Amino acid sequence: MRNIFLVIKREYLVRVKKKSFLIMTLLGPLLFVGFYATVIWVAIGSVDTKTVQVLDESGLFRNEFKDSETLHFDFINGNIDSAKTDFRKTEASALVYIPKNVIREPKTVRIYASKNVSLDLKSEIEKVIEKQIEDIKLSEAGITHKILEDSRVNVSSETISLSEEGEKNSSSAAATAIGGVCAFLIYMSVFIYGTQVMRGITEEKTSRIVEVIISSVKPFQLMLGKIIGVALVGLTQFLLWIILTVGLTSATSAIVSSQMSKESPQVQQEIEKMQNGMPGRGMPGNAVENPMAEILGAVNSLNIPLILGCFLFYYLGGYLLYSALFGAVGAAVDNDADTQQFMLPITLPIIFSFVFAQFVLRDPDGSLAFWTSIIPFTSPIIMMVRIPFGVPAWEIALSMVLLVIGFMGTTWLAARIYRVGILMYGKKVTYKELAKWIFYK
Structure with missing residues (x-):
């Protein structure tokens, strides 16, 4: 037994004293916390405003596109050909073209950009247009959008374990x-x-x-x-x-919390969205x-x-x-x-x-x-x-x-x-x- 203990002691001390052990022991937590801090830093530093030009021939969406922390909508007039020509001379991220017959043919909406637009931006624009078209069609049918929203129910169940000790919440x-x-x-x-x-x-x-x-x-x-x-x-x-x-x-959490109190309300809102798991501009009220x-x-x-x-x-x-x-x-x-x-x-x-x-x-x-x-x-x-x-x-x-x-x-x-x-x-x-x-x- 003594010999086994001596071998254990030798193996333990030799490996613990190695530089590689000390480096990996310190590097592991630092990499984890560094990743955590980098995600927060990227979320804070990525708050910049993009300009989107909107050519709305139908006149139905001027009040629907709302400016946010990351998007600014600039409504323009004229025809699509001149709008595309002028768009190349600006620093706008995208040009949204909404034709007059968009209610009957919603697939005629076009998004122009000097390069491919992000999926989030495309989804944001489509969401606004879809919601307005739905509201118009529901109004024509005598149903308001509020009635439709009130009819939607989000079920969130709670799991409970039944045992001899009684009921106990579980996850x-x-x-x-x-x-x-x-x-x-x-x-x-x-x-x-x-x-x-x-x-x-x-x-x-x-x-x-x-x-x-x-x-x-x-x-x-x-x-x-x-x-x-x-x-x-x-x-x-x-x-x-x-x-x-x-x-x-x-x-790291303490430092981030102190920095949040010094940041602008815009940045604080973006951090809160990230912590609450809300992609894009937010989630519903639940x-x-x-x-x-x-x-x-x-x-x-x-x-x-x-x-x-x-x-x-x-x-x-x-x-x-x-x-x-x-x-x-x-x-x-x-x-x-x-x-x-x-x-x-x-x-x-x-x-x-x-x-x-x-x-x-x-x-x-x-x-x-x-x-x-x-x-x-x-x-x-x-x-x-x-x-x-x-x-x-x-x-x-x-x-x-x-x-x-x-x-x-x-x-x-x-x-x-x-x-x-x-x-x-x-x-x-x-x-x-x-x-x-x-x-x-």
Whole structure:
């Protein structure tokens, strides 16, 4: 046990002290917060006013095109040919031509520009024209636009979980988001840190350092120490990422809030639209009044302690299961190029798990979700997708027990390969050869 602890300590300290570890630990949160800040900065800096000329031969739309923070409408007179000629001499973004018979033939509307107009601008113009034509036709039929708007109902249902503890608010959107994020983190960590175990073993084998190490440490102890050491490095990095990201995000939000108070009302309105999720000039009156409160309420409706506890277990369980196999591959080959032939059978279950997760999100209680959350090779990702939706305790317990058994099985298998392959040089390894190594006495 002492030897395993020494290997864990060495692997942990060597990797944590590397410049690459420190750089990535700091760079990850900075990139996330930088992206967040860039989106806000672009939203603030992109507020500029475009001029749109309107030639309305019908005379029905002069009072319908309203100036906004980003658009200024300039109504002109004359015929379309002279309007197009004069348009080339101006800095206007577009020229809208509305013919006299637009009510009967709405497809005769034309938008001219020196280059292609944006989809938002085209949609904005079409929306105004469509609304006015609808109002005119409804008025002719004796129906006002207000009556039509009042007849439209927007249903927003509230989901409530019924359990032995009573009724409890739930959120499908929050469950989907948190389940997807947890599954993605496990998916990435298995690849990143499992590959680190494999490359570390391959480097030591290639440099012949391992021949000195195993004179004092048994091969199994060396492999297990490497696996646990890298796992602790991953947990340390995750913890630092969470702390730094929360701190930097809070600081960035405070700075943005202080800047908003100094900006013009026009910029403040654009920022509020972005935060409320309102594209273009806005949404109908049912827009979210306090999106942050709604998000926090959705998150609080979930069993956060259970999700965090299960995430920690499945992160470690999935990593330990796959890293043992990655370690066996690293011990069996002499260089990184030879690892490719053995990587595919190991990575396929991980990739399939991530693909299956998309279907499990649609039906968290289906047969596919159940069986893939029980099988050890897919359970770390699939179970984390299901847990925010609510999973019976016996299914979680069965999945955990099978994952532990799976880890013990892959560790035993990897140790049988590791003890032979770690000192094997200059021989092209095949699957048949690996099978022989497993049963060597």
